[in-house]
Amino acid sequence: MWTTGAEQVEQAVGECVGLLGTVTGRDWHGPRAGRLEWSCREAAEHIADDLIAYAGQLAGRESEAYSPFEISLEEGTDNAGVLRVIGATGTLLAAAVRTTPPEVRAFHPYPFRSANREGFAAMGVAEVLLHTHDIAEGLGVTYEPDPALCDFVLRRIFPHVQPGPTPWRTLLWATGRGELPGRPALTEWRWSNNLVIDAERLTLQGVTPAAAADLSTVGDGGFAWLGGAPADGTRVGAGLVYKQYEDGVHRPDWGMYALVRREDGRALGAMGFHGVPDEAGRVEIGYDLVAAARGHGYATEALRALSAWALDRPETRVVVAVVERGNRPSQNVLARAGFTRVAADPEHLTYELRASGDR
Known part of the structure; x- marks a missing residue:
């Protein structure tokens, strides 16, 4: 609970x-x-x-x-x-x-x-x-x-x-008070509260490992979800976030964000990165919404905000999204958010949004 x-x-x-x-x-x-x-x-x-x-x-x-x-x-x-x-x-x-x-x-x-x-x-x-x-x-x-x-x-x-x-x-x-086998002793440390990114009608709230563990099963992660529960994709993504945490490769800034509507505090979906940017500065992004929140521009708004945050970081040059060929609504979201289609295969389309100086 x-x-x-x-x-x-x-x-x-x-x-x-x-x-x-x-x-x-x-x-x-x-x-x-x-x-x-x-x-x-x-x-x-x-x-x-x-x-x-x-x-x-x-x-x-x-x-x-x-x-x-x-x-x-x-x-x-x-x-x-x-x-x-x-x-x-x-x-x-x-x-x-x-x-x-x-x-x-x-x-x-x-x-x-x-x-x-x-x-x-x-x-x-x-x-x-x-x-x-x-x-x-x-x-x-x-x-x-x-x-x-x-x-x-x-x-x-x-x-x-x-x-x-x-x-x-x-x-x-x-906290620099003890030793663990295979890990260097710490002389400096900080804890880390979750990041929140503001958008016009939404806040994008970083999902902690505690929330990810809860969401990956049958919990709500501490969020009040529109329709009573997150979408299946959010639960799958939360499970991946928690697995990264267990493996020691989770970087919270580059994890999952819950999309929370300002007017009523309801969580509408989730959006996040598949990992940190690679050596070429590429980072992949994914998202989903609960059914009742679709068609109102929330995904586009969140995608613009999170992509802008990522591209403002020095380690990022391009944000990538891969969608199924038959997923027209998601393709429209990417187009409205400024992404350009750059590649295709029989099942998927690849879109990119580049930093302003890297176009």
Whole structure:
């Protein structure tokens, strides 16, 4: 069943408070938190800072910057008091996630300057898991979170990271806190919220590995679909996206996008690339719509937007689409979007759209 992440925030915070609550009588100011420069106490306060900041971004619908406030603890607050604040701020983030509409995006700098409610939930869970680990390491306490929480984070904000032997070890490696056989140690890292590309009547919303896994079976991927379900082609494409993720070759910018109508938030179809541009700068694109959305120009609008985005990238020179000879509606979409037919075989026609300086 699809989740927005509120329950995961609550679970992560509950595990954190439960574990650290057993060592509140220890000195948190002196010991360093794992590999961080912060003390264990500073890391604990940072967890609360992040949780309330993320809640504020969603609640305030902040679109350009962080909401201009910060949290401060009363002088004399003891370690148990810090955990009370973590519990309260975690509850606030969970409430913000539950009450924020799916189409809302708020500012976060990495990497596309916005995130939706699921992204903020995943970032909040990540902050809790990782800094609880840091504090536990500094205090010599054993900590290993629920693997499902780690998987929740990885599939949403680490789409570029191939799954490893366990979700927890993979998350530690992906954040420079551990080692994985056959992978170089990381000294720098960023998580990655999904990209959203604007069109006139639509937004093209990047499909995360979590959404792709759900769509490839019988789920909705967190989208409200016109007609109640995606087209079969979307489910097939989502399965390919998730396979790329499992194989470690998924590049989220060059993956699948759900086409979401602005007026009502309904997903109408999907569009995406078959992979990254090749050495010649060629990238292939594909798409489909649910039956009820066809004939209204949505595919043409989305194709123009996504092709323009691709051709604005330095690694791309030409966008390619291959359609069946009998698929006249798709051929018309390509023609309206500015594509030119360049090749044919008995079953398929090939169309191209080139960058303006490469015609």
